[in-house]
Amino acid sequence: MSNQPQTLAKQPHIIVIGGGFGGLNVVKALQDAPVQITLIDRHNYHLFRPLLYQVAMAGLSPADIAAPLRVIFKRHQNVRTILADVTDIDAEQRQVILASGERLAYDLLVVATGAVYDYFGHASWAHHAPSLETIESALEIRRRVLSAYEAAELEPEPAARQSWMTFVIIGGGPTGVELAGAIGEMANRTLHENFRQIDPADTKILLIEALDRLLIAFPSDLSDKAHQALEKLGVTVRTNTKVIEIAEQHITVQTGDQLEKIAAHTMMWAAGVKANALGQVLQQRAGADLDRKGRVKVLPNLTLPNHPEIFAIGDLTYFEQDSQPLAGLAPVAIQQGQHVAKQILRHLSGQPLQQFRYWDKGIMATIGRASAVANIKNIHLSGYIAWLAWLFIHVIQLIGFRNRLSVLSQWVWNYFTYARSVRLIVDRRADATDDQSKVEPSKVQSAKEL
Amino acid sequence: MSNQPQTLAKQPHIIVIGGGFGGLNVVKALQDAPVQITLIDRHNYHLFRPLLYQVAMAGLSPADIAAPLRVIFKRHQNVRTILADVTDIDAEQRQVILASGERLAYDLLVVATGAVYDYFGHASWAHHAPSLETIESALEIRRRVLSAYEAAELEPEPAARQSWMTFVIIGGGPTGVELAGAIGEMANRTLHENFRQIDPADTKILLIEALDRLLIAFPSDLSDKAHQALEKLGVTVRTNTKVIEIAEQHITVQTGDQLEKIAAHTMMWAAGVKANALGQVLQQRAGADLDRKGRVKVLPNLTLPNHPEIFAIGDLTYFEQDSQPLAGLAPVAIQQGQHVAKQILRHLSGQPLQQFRYWDKGIMATIGRASAVANIKNIHLSGYIAWLAWLFIHVIQLIGFRNRLSVLSQWVWNYFTYARSVRLIVDRRADATDDQSKVEPSKVQSAKEL
Numbered sequence: 001m002s003n004q005p006q007t008l009a010k011q012p013h014i015i016v017i018g019g020g021f022g023g024l025n026v027v028k029a030l031q032d033a034p035v036q037i038t039l040i041d042r043h044n045y046h047l048f049r050p051l052l053y054q055v056a057m058a059g060l061s062p063a064d065i066a067a068p069l070r071v072i073f074k075r076h077q078n079v080r081t082i083l084a085d086v087t088d089i090d091a092e093q094r095q096v097i098l099a100s101g102e103r104l105a106y107d108l109l110v111v112a113t114g115a116v117y118d119y120f121g122h123a124s125w126a127h128h129a130p131s132l133e134t135i136e137s138a139l140e141i142r143r144r145v146l147s148a149y150e151a152a153e154l155e156p157e158p159a160a161r162q163s164w165m166t167f168v169i170i171g172g173g174p175t176g177v178e179l180a181g182a183i184g185e186m187a188n189r190t191l192h193e194n195f196r197q198i199d200p201a202d203t204k205i206l207l208i209e210a211l212d213r214l215l216i217a218f219p220s221d222l223s224d225k226a227h228q229a230l231e232k233l234g235v236t237v238r239t240n241t242k243v244i245e246i247a248e249q250h251i252t253v254q255t256g257d258q259l260e261k262i263a264a265h266t267m268m269w270a271a272g273v274k275a276n277a278l279g280q281v282l283q284q285r286a287g288a289d290l291d292r293k294g295r296v297k298v299l300p301n302l303t304l305p306n307h308p309e310i311f312a313i314g315d316l317t318y319f320e321q322d323s324q325p326l327a328g329l330a331p332v333a334i335q336q337g338q339h340v341a342k343q344i345l346r347h348l349s350g351q352p353l354q355q356f357r358y359w360d361k362g363i364m365a366t367i368g369r370a371s372a373v374a375n376i377k378n379i380h381l382s383g384y385i386a387w388l389a390w391l392f393i394h395v396i397q398l399i400g401f402r403n404r405l406s407v408l409s410q411w412v413w414n415y416f417t418y419a420r421s422v423r424l425i426v427d428r429r430a431d432a433t434d435d436q437s438k439v440e441p442s443k444v445q446s447a448k449e450l
Numbered sequence: 451m452s453n454q455p456q457t458l459a460k461q462p463h464i465i466v467i468g469g470g471f472g473g474l475n476v477v478k479a480l481q482d483a484p485v486q487i488t489l490i491d492r493h494n495y496h497l498f499r500p501l502l503y504q505v506a507m508a509g510l511s512p513a514d515i516a517a518p519l520r521v522i523f524k525r526h527q528n529v530r531t532i533l534a535d536v537t538d539i540d541a542e543q544r545q546v547i548l549a550s551g552e553r554l555a556y557d558l559l560v561v562a563t564g565a566v567y568d569y570f571g572h573a574s575w576a577h578h579a580p581s582l583e584t585i586e587s588a589l590e591i592r593r594r595v596l597s598a599y600e601a602a603e604l605e606p607e608p609a610a611r612q613s614w615m616t617f618v619i620i621g622g623g624p625t626g627v628e629l630a631g632a633i634g635e636m637a638n639r640t641l642h643e644n645f646r647q648i649d650p651a652d653t654k655i656l657l658i659e660a661l662d663r664l665l666i667a668f669p670s671d672l673s674d675k676a677h678q679a680l681e682k683l684g685v686t687v688r689t690n691t692k693v694i695e696i697a698e699q700h701i702t703v704q705t706g707d708q709l710e711k712i713a714a715h716t717m718m719w720a721a722g723v724k725a726n727a728l729g730q731v732l733q734q735r736a737g738a739d740l741d742r743k744g745r746v747k748v749l750p751n752l753t754l755p756n757h758p759e760i761f762a763i764g765d766l767t768y769f770e771q772d773s774q775p776l777a778g779l780a781p782v783a784i785q786q787g788q789h790v791a792k793q794i795l796r797h798l799s800g801q802p803l804q805q806f807r808y809w810d811k812g813i814m815a816t817i818g819r820a821s822a823v824a825n826i827k828n829i830h831l832s833g834y835i836a837w838l839a840w841l842f843i844h845v846i847q848l849i850g851f852r853n854r855l856s857v858l859s860q861w862v863w864n865y866f867t868y869a870r871s872v873r874l875i876v877d878r879r880a881d882a883t884d885d886q887s888k889v890e891p892s893k894v895q896s897a898k899e900l
Contacts, residue, residue: 044600044875061511063872070644071873080646083600083875100604135876150494150533154550194520196530402863406856413852422513423521425494425533426585 011036011078012348015096015106017086017278019046019069021330022112022314025337026344031076033345038104040082040096043134044068048398050330051407052132053175056141057182058420064406066135067399086113086278091286091307108309108347110340111278111296115315115328118274118293125246129168129267132175139426141268145183146425148266149191152198163263165203168251170243171270172209173216174365177226179268180207181368184233189369189418205235206262208253210242210271215365215373217327222373225382229367243271273328275316286310291318300355302340308353311340319356326358335359364390369415461486461528462798465546465556467536467728469496469519471780472562472764475787476794481526483795488554490532490546493584494518498848500780501857502582503625506591507632508870514856516585517849536563536728541736541757558759558797560790561728561746565765565778568724568743575696579618579717582625589876591718595633596875598716599641602648613713615653618701620693621720622659623666624815627676629718630657631818634683639819639868655685656712658703660692660721665815665823667777672823675832679817693721723778725766736760741768750805752790758803761790769806776808785809814840819865 012035016023019041027039045066054060073079082104088097089111095103117131130137130144145167152164167183169176187203194200207214207230213223214230214237227237238255245252252261275294282288282296286307289297295318296304302319304310314333319326326332339356346353362376364386372386381389391411398404414420462485466473469491477489495516504510523529535549539561545553567581580587580594595617602614617633619626637653644650657664657680663673664680664687677687688705695702702711725744732738732746736757739747745768746754752769754760764783769776776782789806796803812826814836822836831839841861848854864870 044596044873061513061872062874062876063511066874068873070641071869074643077646082604083597084604102604135874139876146494147533154532154534154552193524194518196527402867402869405859409855409859417852419521419852422511423494423518424512424516424585426512426589 012107013038013105014108014110014344015040015104016110016112017041017096018112018114018314018316019043019081020049020112020114020314020333022114022333022337023110024069024072025334026110026112026311026313026341027073027079029338029341030344031073031079033078033341035078035344035348037079038082038106039069039073039079040084040086040098040104041069042083042085044070044081044083046072046399047135048394048403050394051398052135052138053178053182055135055422056132056138056145056179057186058142058146058423059182059414060407060410061422062135062139064403064410065398067403072399089278089281089285091282091310094309106309108311108344110311110313111282111316112312112314112333112337113276113278113316114333115273115275115293115295117269118272119269120272122246125243125269128246128248129170129251129269131269132179142422143425144266145186146423149195149198149200150425151265153195154197159263161198162202162204163249164265165198165200166206166262166264166266167203168206168208168262168264168267169270170208170246170251170267171272172207172211172214172237172239173270174363176207176209176268176270177214177230177365177367179270180205180230180235181233181366181371184230184235185368185418186420188234190420192418201234203234204264205233206264207235207237208241208243209237209239212239214239217363218365218373218375219380222375222380222382226365226367226373229371229382233368273315279316282310282312288312293318301343301353302336302356303343303353308347311343313337313340319358321358327363329363331361332358364393366390369418462557463488463555464558464560464794465490465554466560466562467491467546468562468564468764468766469493469531470499470562470564470764470783472564472783472787473560474519474522475784476560476562476761476763476791477523477529479788479791480794481523481529483528483791485528485794485798487529488532488556489519489523489529490534490536490548490554491519492533492535494520494531494533496522496849497585498844498853500844501848502585502588503628503632505585505872506582506588506595506629507636508592508596508872508874509632509864510857510860511872512585512589514853514860515848517853522849539728539731539735541732541760544759556759558761558794560761560763561732561766562762562764562783562787563726563728563766564783565723565725565743565745567719568722569719570722572696575693575719578696578698579620579701579719581719582629592872593875594716595636596873599645599648599650600875601715603645604647609713611648612652612654613699614715615648615650616656616712616714616716617653618656618658618712618714618717619720620658620696620701620717621722622657622661622664622687622689623720626657626659626718626720627664627680627815627817629720630655630680630685631683631816631821634680634685635818635868636870638684640870642868651684653684654714655683656714657685657687658691658693659687659689662689664689667813668815668823668825669830672825672830672832676815676817676823679821679833683818723765729766732760732762738762743768751793751803752786752806753793753803758797761793763787763790769808771808777813779813781811782808814843816840819868 048065051065069081085099119125155161187200191200241255279294296312313336315328364374366372372390374381374386498515501515519531538547569575605611637650641650691705729744746762763786765778814824816822822840824831824836
């Protein structure tokens with residue numbers, strides 16, 4: 001589509017892997033620079049992950065928090081977007097290798113593929129307790145939570161009914177707190193009067209945390225505030241409690257020496273994370289050092305040792321500032337992306353690279369509908385005012401005017417009506433039809449289980 | 451949850467199977483009547499099917515056109531909603547049998563399970579050319595259409611590229627016309643400037659119709675208008691053309707004696723329909739007569755012969771008025787649902803049942819963004835004015851104030867921006883994660899094909 005292939009071919013080619021907060025900000029800052037950029041992502045959209053829990057909890061639709069990458073960069077002819085999996089990096093030849101086998105040559109490479117939830121070696125747990133990672137997994141969590149109430153409504157036996165109405169969230173970080181708060185709100189307000197055999201207010205919500213308090217990244221007074229706000233929503237917070245086993249219909253936890261088996265069908269995992277598998281590729285192919293979570297240790301200027309042409313940023317990386325590792329937060333990835341873009345321009349004009357320094361604007365987490373905690377430059381906020389700040393900051397950071405408008409108007413709507421308008425149970429199977437003649441044994445089984 | 455089980459148990463129990471236009475209107479009209487109602491559906495929502503093509507074409511989110519059944523009837527304690535598959539009906543014992551094996555006794559039964567697309571015995575075609583039936587299938591069509599452009603962008607070979615950019619829609623009724631028009635608009639406007647290697651304006655859209663004109667239910671001047679409007683959007687309309695074969699990467703069609711093989715990856719089926727499988731159950735269990743499309747022939751009062759306690763309505767049924775069969779339209783199902791509710795009240799008060807008569811308010815179909823055809827009491831409308839009428843009528847018929855507001859505002863937005871904000875390719879697999887280490891062979895293969 002370009003009219004000047006000659007000129008363009010001479011410009012340095014930058015490949016950015018990952019269209020999350022880090023990668024997106026690299027490309028944005030370079031979209032008018034004299035470089036050719038190829039952005040590779042396995043999804044065709046940028047996802048605003050801080051609001052993904054609202055998709056899982058039926059408050060927002062996926063499209064409200066996602067923006068197609070092609071639309072974001074549509075006016076910038078120097079940006080090419082590719083929907084593909086990167087399986088390998090040939091650091092010698094400076095090539096990125098796609099799942100199709102295709103090789104793309106780069107002059108400079110930015111790896112920003114993020115982190116995934118870590119089940120600490122228990123592969124089967126992922127099946128029973130999905131984590132909030134992608135749109136797909138958010139829709140799966142939504143399906144399980146809503147289906148559990150449908151199953152409870154049909155279950156005559158009280159103990160079995162209660163196990164359908166028991167939700168266990170593992171991990172007391174911001175995501176776990178947000179999920180637990182949202183279920184509490186749904187049980188107490190949204191589902192009120194919706195059922196005939198069950199009372200959704202009987203819902204049991206357990207939030208399991210291995211450490212001695214929730215939200216360990218926050219000051220302890222805000223942990224206490226969050227704890228109290230959750231209890232008010234009917235959430236039972238279990239600190240100092242470890243998960244021993246997760247199965248189809250129960251979870252076993254340990255507090256001190258006490259083992260406890262809890263009957264539940266719906267579990268969610270929001271515990272530890274590890275780096276995306278491209279970290280290992282960088283270790284094997286570019287000699288990068290990894291920490292125990294598989295995160296790539298980068299130099300202060302965000303390049304890899306011995307590879308000044310490879311940058312790595314965001315949750316994929318391990319970065320120490322003032323002898324403290326930076327947390328895996330969106331603002332860190334955003335600032336690192338902006339920093340890398342600036343370094344690329346310096347590199348091209350022959351200037352030396354600068355060190356990255358994170359500017360901490362604060363952290364926040366929300367608990368249900370009108371409560372949050374925030375630590376902003378050591379000012380501790382909680383309750384309604386923190387929630388308003390949380391809402392404001394998240395809405396303005398969304399990509400695209402339409403998304404901002406849509407999320408804000410739905411929030412206002414949900415706030416006053418307690419509605420969760422996106423309460424659709426969408427089948428996992430793409431070939432789900434309304435033809436009852438096509439009912440297969442597996443479907444019948446699932447209807448029974450349900 | 452009821453305080454008066456004694457009284458309630460004495461009220462007649464009405465089971466309604468199917469929460470589409472027909473079933474929903476039965477329950478709505480009876481929600482304050484002295485009866486107990488159980489509404490059974492295999493989904494937890496009522497779906498506004500006339501706008502389902504917009505979900506497939508990335509203009510709307512599923513939640514915009516669906517409303518949870520529990521929310522619709524939340525304030526009506528005499529309505530119970532069950533999410534389940536009905537597998538059998540025992541007309542002797544007056545019981546409905548669920549997939550779980552559970553039996554529910556009824557005094558009166560309303561069967562309103564609708565129709566499904568018919569592939570005329572070619573089961574494999576359903577895989578290659580999905581039809582617009584459920585939210586799941588709409589999302590699958592969206593995924594295929596958007597993925598085809600992504601594959602074309604990566605395909606260096608011109609013929610292969612063109613086959614990715616060729617879309618074939620089979621069936622020139624309202625749904626086929628709406629799908630073809632929406633793809634035409636997307637190709638010419640929405641995707642403009644989004645790609646670097648391909649020009650979406652090169653998209654080839656074929657609309658295949660076996661009869662000699664589109665929209666056979668409309669007067670022929672409106673068929674011509676629709677035909678012209680589609681050609682303007684870049685759609686090639688092929689009337690008098692039959693489908694001979696549908697395979698993974700091509701479709702073979704026949705016009706007169708001419709066979710033609712068209713290379714294409716993305717096909718959509720919008721041809722004939724047949725009754726849902728509960729029609730056969732009614733034949734076997736209640737002696738109902740079926741037509742060749744499996745539709746249940748009902749008496750003029752909408753009950754089954756010899757079974758005055760069983761009503762059947764909507765697309766599931768065959769009903770003649772003035773010696774002409776009624777078409778499978780939403781307004782027919784709605785009016786039949788309202789009629790049945792009235793007859794149930796008459797039956798309970800000992801009055802004789804009345805015959806149903808359809809009051810034809812007109813039919814309409816939309817073609818792209820600002821064009822439609824409508825035949826309202828023999829007044830033929832087309833173009834912009836018909837489109838405004840179409841828009842108005844569809845928005846006010848949506849269930850729920852929030853859905854109306856959301857659809858209308860998105861339409862205004864899309865109208866002025868040509869945007870299709872819901873352009874998300876969501877994976878079919880629920881366990882899709884961002885962990886590149888979990889890439890399976892099948893996924894790699896599909897990425898390659900893609």
